[in-house]
Amino acid sequence: MPIIVKTTSPTSLEEYAIIELQGDLEIRSGENIHDLFIGDLYYNKYGQPILVIGHHILQGREQKLEKPLAVLEKSRTKDKKALLNESGIVFDPNSTLNKTVDRTTLDTTVALENKSRHSTEYIVRAICTKKLTFKSRPKPIIANVSITV
Amino acid sequence: MTEMEVDLDMDDNDEKPYVRTLEDVQSIIKHAKLDAKNLTQVTQALYYPSAEMDNDNLKLLELDTHMHQQIRLGQTLYFKGGQNEKVVLCTEEKTYDVKGAEISNSLLLVPDLKFAAATSTSPLKSPRTGTSSLETSLNDDEDEVSVDRVLEQRKVLKIFHEYFECREIRPRYRKIYELLQLTRYSGPENEEYIDRKLLFTYNQLLDTVQCSRKQFEEGVLHFRAVEYEGRMRVLEYEYEMRILNCMLGLLRENSWHLDEVEYEETIAAMEGISPAEIVKGLFHIYTEPTVNKKGKFTYKEDLVARIIAQNILQPELKFRKDEFMNTWQEAMPEGMNCKEKYLHGLGIVDKEGNTTCIRSLVEELLPSNIHDRMRILFKTKSRWTKEEMEPYIECFSTPTLSVSTLLAKHARSLTDNGVRYFVSKH
Numbered sequence: 001m002p003i004i005v006k007t008t009s010p011t012s013l014e015e016y017a018i019i020e021l022q023g024d025l026e027i028r029s030g031e032n033i034h035d036l037f038i039g040d041l042y043y044n045k046y047g048q049p050i051l052v053i054g055h056h057i058l059q060g061r062e063q064k065l066e067k068p069l070a071v072l073e074k075s076r077t078k079d080k081k082a083l084l085n086e087s088g089i090v091f092d093p094n095s096t097l098n099k100t101v102d103r104t105t106l107d108t109t110v111a112l113e114n115k116s117r118h119s120t121e122y123i124v125r126a127i128c129t130k131k132l133t134f135k136s137r138p139k140p141i142i143a144n145v146s147i148t149v
Numbered sequence: 150m151t152e153m154e155v156d157l158d159m160d161d162n163d164e165k166p167y168v169r170t171l172e173d174v175q176s177i178i179k180h181a182k183l184d185a186k187n188l189t190q191v192t193q194a195l196y197y198p199s200a201e202m203d204n205d206n207l208k209l210l211e212l213d214t215h216m217h218q219q220i221r222l223g224q225t226l227y228f229k230g231g232q233n234e235k236v237v238l239c240t241e242e243k244t245y246d247v248k249g250a251e252i253s254n255s256l257l258l259v260p261d262l263k264f265a266a267a268t269s270t271s272p273l274k275s276p277r278t279g280t281s282s283l284e285t286s287l288n289d290d291e292d293e294v295s296v297d298r299v300l301e302q303r304k305v306l307k308i309f310h311e312y313f314e315c316r317e318i319r320p321r322y323r324k325i326y327e328l329l330q331l332t333r334y335s336g337p338e339n340e341e342y343i344d345r346k347l348l349f350t351y352n353q354l355l356d357t358v359q360c361s362r363k364q365f366e367e368g369v370l371h372f373r374a375v376e377y378e379g380r381m382r383v384l385e386y387e388y389e390m391r392i393l394n395c396m397l398g399l400l401r402e403n404s405w406h407l408d409e410v411e412y413e414e415t416i417a418a419m420e421g422i423s424p425a426e427i428v429k430g431l432f433h434i435y436t437e438p439t440v441n442k443k444g445k446f447t448y449k450e451d452l453v454a455r456i457i458a459q460n461i462l463q464p465e466l467k468f469r470k471d472e473f474m475n476t477w478q479e480a481m482p483e484g485m486n487c488k489e490k491y492l493h494g495l496g497i498v499d500k501e502g503n504t505t506c507i508r509s510l511v512e513e514l515l516p517s518n519i520h521d522r523m524r525i526l527f528k529t530k531s532r533w534t535k536e537e538m539e540p541y542i543e544c545f546s547t548p549t550l551s552v553s554t555l556l557a558k559h560a561r562s563l564t565d566n567g568v569r570y571f572v573s574k575h
Binding site for chain 2: 001002003004005006007009010011013014016017018019020021022023024025032033034035036037038039040041042043044045046047048049050052057062067068069070071072073074075122124125126127128130131132141
C-alpha cells in the first residue's frame with residue numbers, strides 16, 4: 001500500500017527556517033541537552049546574520065535554498081512502521097539478482113502488500129525556502145582587550 | 150569595562166534550564182564589540198529542543214519545482230514500494246527515486262525564526278561595495294536614534310544531519326505486465342483455469358505499481374490491459390489477434406473508410422464473439438477519435454501493425470526481411486501500411502549474414518536488470534546502432550541519464566564506414 005504524504009492546509013502552509021552550521025554543535029555537559037541555550041542570533045543593518053555561541057562569533061549569509069525542503073511529520077497511528085526508516089531506503093542487493101525468483105513470488109508479494117495496510121502517513125508540516133548559513137570560521141571573542149589600550 | 154566571563158551563560162545548566170535575558174544580550178553585544186546601533190532591533194535566542202518535542206517523526210524532503218507546486222496546491226504525494234523494491238515517491242504525474250543524503254553540516258530547523266527583513270523597523274541597507282565585515286561597519290550611523298532591543302526566544306525543532314533527495318525517474322510500470330501475464334484472458338470458456346486469487350482491480354494494481362496515476366494510465370494502455378468483470382486483464386496474443394481481426398473485418402463488411410469506424414456498430418456486431426467489456430476495451434486501445442469527423446474513429450496503424458507482426462514473428466523465429474515485410478503487409482487491413490519502425494521493441498533487423506533478416510526480440514521479455522539485458526542484447530546481435538538499441542534500453546534512462554550516457558557506460562562504440570556501432574564491452 002502506498003504511504004501518503006498529505007498537505008492539510010496548503011494555503012496557510014507554515015514557513016520554517018534552516019540554520020546551517022559547519023560541523024556539529026557540541027556541549028560540555030554532554031548529557032541532557034533539552035532546552036539548553038545555544039546562542040544569540042543578530043542581524044546587522046545590511047541583513048547579515050551574526051551568531052554568537054559561547055566565546056565565538058560567526059558571520060553568515062541569508063540564502064534562498066536551491067531546492068526547497070518540506071518538513072514531513074509521520075503521523076502517529078497504531079502501526080509503527082515507517083517506510084523511510086525500514087523497508088524503503090535499504091537497498092536490497094538481491095532484488096536485482098533474483099529477478100526470476102521475484103517473478104514467481106510477485107503474487108505473494110502483492111497479496112502481502114494488500115493485507116498489511118499501512119496506517120502510516122506523513123503530513124507536510126512546513127516548507128523551508130530560505131536558510132542562514134554560517135560557513136566562515138568562528139572568531140573568538142576577547143573580552144578584556146580595552147583595558148590595556 | 151568590567152571583566153567578565155563570556156560563557157557565564159553556559160554555566161548554569163543544573164536545575165532549571167537557563168533562559169536568556171535582555172541584560173545578557175546587551176552585555177554580550179558589548180563584549181563581542183558589536184555596535185548595537187548597527188544591528189537590527191530583534192535578537193533571537195536559540196535553544197535546543199525540549200524533551201517533550203517528539204521530533205523523531207520529522208524528516209526533511211528536498212523538493213523540485215514540480216513537487217513544490219503540487220504541495221502548494223494541496224495535492225497528495227505517495228511513497229510506493231513493495232517488499233523487494235526500492236521506494237519511490239509519486240505525484241499525480243511523476244515518479245521519483247528517493248535517497249537519503251547524509252551531510253556533515255548541521256541543519257537546525259527553527260519554526261517562527263525571523264529573517265533579517267522582519268527584524269528591522271526600517272528597510273535593510275544594501276551592502277556597500279568592498280566589505281561587509283563588522284569592524285568597518287562600525288560607527289556607521291552615529292546620528293540614528295537607537296531603538297530598544299527586543300529579545301525573542303526560539304526553540305530549534307530538530308537538528309538534522311540527513312535529508313531525502315529525489316530524482317525523477319521513468320515510471321516503473323513493468324510490474325503491470327508481470328502481474329497481468331499470470332492471468333491472460335483467452336475467452337470465457339477458459340476462465341475456469343484462471344486462479345482468481347491472482348486477479349487485480351485497477352486500484353490494487355495502481356497501489357502496487359511504482360508510478361504515478363497518470364503514468365499508470367499510460368502503462369495500462371501500453372500493455373493493452375482491459376477491465377473485465379472489475380479486474381484488469383491482458384489478453385492471450387492469439388485471442389487478442391482473433392478478436393481484433395473480427396473487428397477489423399467490419400471495415401470491409403460495412404465498407405467503412407479507415408477514418409469512419411463506428412463504435413456502437415462495432416460493439417453490436419461483436420456480440421456473441423467476445424464479451425462486450427473486452428471489445429470495448431480493445432476498441433479504446435486500438436482506435437482514436439477521428440479528427441474533424443465527430444463520432445467516428447480510426448484504428449491506430451502502428452498498434453494494428455504491431456500485433457500482426459507479433460503474430461507472425463513468433464519468438465525464436467527468423468525471417469528473410471523481404472519475405473517478412475510481404476507477409477506482414479498482406480495481413481494488414483486494406484489501406485494500412487506496415488513500416489519497419491513499427492517493430493520498435495518487438496523485433497530487430499539483422500544485416501550480419503548474407504541476407505538481411507528479421508528476428509523476434511520482445512522488449513517485455515528481456516531481463517529488467519541493465520547488465521543482464523545488455524549481455525542478452527549483444528548475444529543476440531553483436532553490433533548495434535544507437536537507434537536499434539534505443540527501444541531496448543530507453544526504459545533505463547531518466548531525464549538526467551540519456552540513452553547515449555547509458556551506452557557509453559555499458560557498451561563500447563566503434564565506427565565502421567562512417568556508421569557508429571555499439572558492441573559488447575567484454
